[in-house]
Each structure stands twice: as C-alpha cells, then as structure tokens.
Amino acid sequence: MIKVSVVIPTYNEELAIKENVQRILATLDEIEDTSELVLVNDGSVDNTLKIVQEMAENDQRIRIVSYGKNRGRGFAMKIGFKQARGEFVITTESDLNWGSEIIKQFVEELKKGDADIVIASPHIKGGGMVNVPFHRWLLSYLGNRVFALVLPGRRTMSTGMTRSYRKEVLDALDLESESKVLHVEILYKALDLGYRVKEVPATLTWKKPEPGEVVRKSHFKVRSIVSHLLMSLDVRPFLFFGIIGIILIALGIIAGFYLLFVSLGGTSVAGRPLLFFSILAIIGGMQMLIFGFLASQNRNIKRQIIRTQKLVKEFEKSDNEV
Structure with missing residues (x-):
C-alpha cells in the first residue's frame, strides 16, 4: 500500500521539470515509506509532458x-487528488520554491497524529521569504490576514498550496473550485467537519535571475484577489455586512444628533440633505444587518450540507467494502 503521494501540477515547466522531479524522487528515497509522485500536466504546450x-x-x-x-x-x-493512492497526500509547486525537504517535514508532522492538514507558512517564527518582491509579500500577508479573521483558529497561511493532507480529509470533501481559491475552500470545509489543521514554519525562496535571464513575474492577478475576497465573504458573511451595517447606523445616528442639536438652537433642519442622509444611513445599516443575518443562516445551512455529504460518502464507502 502506498503511504505517501506527492501531487504536483505542472504547466510549461520544460526548463526545470527534470531537475525538480529528480530532487523530489531523491527526497522520497530518504523516506522509508512507500511513495508515488503524481504529476498532473495541465495542458502544457512545451516539452514538459515528453520529459x-x-x-x-x-x-x-x-x-x-x-x-x-x-x-x-x-x-x-482535484485531478491529482483523485489519482493519489497514498495515506498522506502532499502538494507543492513544481518549481520547488519551498524546497524538496518540506516533503519529509510534512510526513513527520502527519505521523505525529495531532493534525489532519499541515500547512507550510512563511509568516510564523522560523519561516520567511527570500528574493520575493515586497508587493508580493504584502499581498500574501494582507490576504492571509483577511482569512485569519473569517476562519476559526489562529492561522497565518490560508491561501498557499504547499500542504499535506490525510487522504480521508480529501475524500470527505465535495470540492467545487477550479482556481487557486480551492486552497481556501479545502480549508474552510475541512474545519467545518472538525478536522485538525496545523502550520509549520517554511521558507519560500524565489530563485535569483541569472544575468540576461527573464525576471520572474508574479501571477497574483486582480481576478485572484477578487475571488479570494468573495470566498472570505462566503465563509463569514456577517463580519462583512455587519461591519458595514454598524458603520452606516453609527453615521446616521451621529448625523441625527447633530441635526437635533442644530434644531434645538432654533434653526430649521427640514429639507437639509444631511437629514435625508441620516435617515437613509440608518435604514441602509439595518438592511445590511438583516442581510448579514440571513447570509449567516445560509452559511450554517451550507455547513450542514457539507457534513451530510461527508456522512453520505462514508456510508457509500462502507457499503462498497461490504
């Protein structure tokens, strides 16, 4: 039986794929457990597949x-997860920016038995980023801070793909996303089901370009930022709508008290734009709170659906074994 599956998505990696695969295999040689390397060629148009x-x-x-x-x-x-046969499933980037030794670290952590998902994080003590542009570090830090607010537990890295899972976790999840948001979807659905998540320090290293070499570009696009923000809204909607609602109500009340103070001085406030703003702000704030409450109820229903899906999958699995 396979103990460790390493899943690597690849796309147009012909310049480095051979060396990196060799490094992964060498690391797997150092692990006593049986292992496999699942390479998913995501429509490469160069010689990646041939290599x-x-x-x-x-x-x-x-x-x-x-x-x-x-x-x-x-x-x-998702394709790689379905193909993986190991008890432990490890995912990382094909360019090995986290190093190949992270694989051994993941295996050791899962063997301890105190976590079902282990995430590599550069944002905790012992981790870091090397040669990563400041704007890219800032986006990563701020993005993960947002998810730290909406996901239970204290977490510093929710968006990264370099992780390890117990296969049972992946089998229990009905995954929908096909973009980088998948990492967050896995995390919040796993937490909904009560799985244990742990972070370990790791260093993300971008290779320094050689003279004349094309400088690596960040692929963190605006679309990716928007999709991650929408995911955070889906995970904890009341935090978003509630804050907006409270701010609007507070502004409306402040404006109302100001107008009351003015009217007590004998000045008419009828027809003033600020009066309409005060009324609309309070009404709009209350609507936001109501919408946030309804969205939270919808989130709770989705949480129950996720748990039901897990039970159905477990029943189907036990039925097939019989």
Missing part, C-alpha cells in the same frame, strides 16, 4: 495525468 514521460519509463513511482487544455491549478489539483 516526464521519459522519466516515468525509468521510475515506477512516477504517475502522469495529462489533458490538452490548460484548466488552472485548482482543476489540476
């Missing part, structure tokens, strides 16, 4: 899943 196919001929641990159209990281990872 890994040649490597697979010489190492039975390499398994390749490939399709013609680029579908994005989330889709590739």
